[in-house]
Amino acid sequence: MTQDASPVAPRRLLDECVHCGFCLPSCPTYQSWGEEMDSPRGRIHLMKAVADGKEPLTEAAVGHFDRCLGCMACVPACPSGVKYHLLIEETRAEIERTHQRSLADRMFRGMIFSLFPYPRRLKVAVFFQLLYQRTGLRWLFHRLGLVRLLPRRLRNMEALMPPVALRQLTDRLPEHQPAAGTPRARLALLPGCVQRVYFPEVNQATLRVLAAENCEVVIPPELGCCGALSIHAGREDEAKQLARAAIEILEATDADTIVVNAAGCGSSMKEWGHLFRDDPAWAARAARLAAKVKDVVEVLAALGPVAPRHPVRVKVAYHDACHLAHAQRIRSQPRALLSAIPGLELVELDNDSCCGSAGVHNLLEPESAREIGQRKVDSVLAVAPELLVSANPGCTLQIQMLLRERGKDIRTAHPIELLDASIRNAPLPGSDSE
Numbered sequence: 001m002t003q004d005a006s007p008v009a010p011r012r013l014l015d016e017c018v019h020c021g022f023c024l025p026s027c028p029t030y031q032s033w034g035e036e037m038d039s040p041r042g043r044i045h046l047m048k049a050v051a052d053g054k055e056p057l058t059e060a061a062v063g064h065f066d067r068c069l070g071c072m073a074c075v076p077a078c079p080s081g082v083k084y085h086l087l088i089e090e091t092r093a094e095i096e097r098t099h100q101r102s103l104a105d106r107m108f109r110g111m112i113f114s115l116f117p118y119p120r121r122l123k124v125a126v127f128f129q130l131l132y133q134r135t136g137l138r139w140l141f142h143r144l145g146l147v148r149l150l151p152r153r154l155r156n157m158e159a160l161m162p163p164v165a166l167r168q169l170t171d172r173l174p175e176h177q178p179a180a181g182t183p184r185a186r187l188a189l190l191p192g193c194v195q196r197v198y199f200p201e202v203n204q205a206t207l208r209v210l211a212a213e214n215c216e217v218v219i220p221p222e223l224g225c226c227g228a229l230s231i232h233a234g235r236e237d238e239a240k241q242l243a244r245a246a247i248e249i250l251e252a253t254d255a256d257t258i259v260v261n262a263a264g265c266g267s268s269m270k271e272w273g274h275l276f277r278d279d280p281a282w283a284a285r286a287a288r289l290a291a292k293v294k295d296v297v298e299v300l301a302a303l304g305p306v307a308p309r310h311p312v313r314v315k316v317a318y319h320d321a322c323h324l325a326h327a328q329r330i331r332s333q334p335r336a337l338l339s340a341i342p343g344l345e346l347v348e349l350d351n352d353s354c355c356g357s358a359g360v361h362n363l364l365e366p367e368s369a370r371e372i373g374q375r376k377v378d379s380v381l382a383v384a385p386e387l388l389v390s391a392n393p394g395c396t397l398q399i400q401m402l403l404r405e406r407g408k409d410i411r412t413a414h415p416i417e418l419l420d421a422s423i424r425n426a427p428l429p430g431s432d433s434e
């Protein structure tokens, strides 16, 4: 076996950890339980022990890796530059290749991954959700206490379901959005899977803002999932299959930039080069495409505004999505864009860690995700914003659920929706006059 062919994660990357512990306070699972084995340092130690054959990949060991959110808060916190995100990604892939999960776990994971990366299937699920919510079935289900009889993961999924409307089934994106004036950039938009189905208004707002900022946008209708959810769960082959299809479609657009408005998708697409590093047929293509990927706030910040902003008088708290703040190091751009809206008051949360969503982590590990999310919601309630802004659909769904459960009526929006309201001088998302 070569030095880099360890069974869990590359030995070279594992050895970069000097076990100093500086990363521990940043880790949400360490904050929750104070357990070394549920900290980045403990998990790296466990990866090494498995790699050295000192520990088998037992159910308990897998549990410590499963409980990692993949939030990457430990990456910028590490003075030695340990690439924990690559380590956990490799470890997860190895677990999925070699570890036999329980039948119930396999069935639940199978259900998630045959649904969420496929917008058409997700729309069918939304149709049944609409029936469930609008026919009074949901009310009855809760009234009779039947929801408590559901297995814990399904019970959590039921709670996560946001209120849905017919518009989520009927929304269509154009294939081409011309710039309002002389084009400054030619972009291709990835509409996302969860974003496209649950938050179609975010994609519509993105197109309007980009058009107003003189960007021409193409939206390939056949473009599906980028593979982000699968890669975060260690389903490497599935992620590669989805990524290959997306790369082929995006290459054909010949766009200067691939614009993304969901943090989890953007961070994963920027790592496409790494995903295909051992595949000579795809490595260069994937890396070339990955270099073109930018979050929408990066694109707008780099171009600078041309569309006039109108006042939006609202108190806003901005939630840093982990896959934007930690994975892509994008913190200042969304704040600068929001602060440039006249009349908008931007308040900071005292908790910049994960909300518990973390890809599909909140579906797979609902109790831990809830505990972590409650800390985030505490910090939101402490600053009492009128609107909570988040650039990732998973975070928005998770925080919405926890706010609903606490009976708090705080609206949520994507930063691009606020810019859209300001540019159009239109009511805020979710307001009565909208």
Ligand code: SF4
Residues within 6 Å of the ligand: 016, 017, 018, 019, 020, 021, 022, 023, 024, 040, 041, 044, 077, 078, 079, 080, 081, 082
């Ligand atoms: S990951 Fe970095 S910060 Fe954490 S223990 Fe290792 S070297 Fe220290």
Ligand code: SF4
Residues within 6 Å of the ligand: 026, 027, 028, 029, 030, 038, 039, 040, 043, 067, 068, 069, 070, 071, 072, 073, 074, 075, 084
């Ligand atoms: S990715 Fe997040 S949850 Fe996992 S070890 Fe790092 S800080 Fe902790």
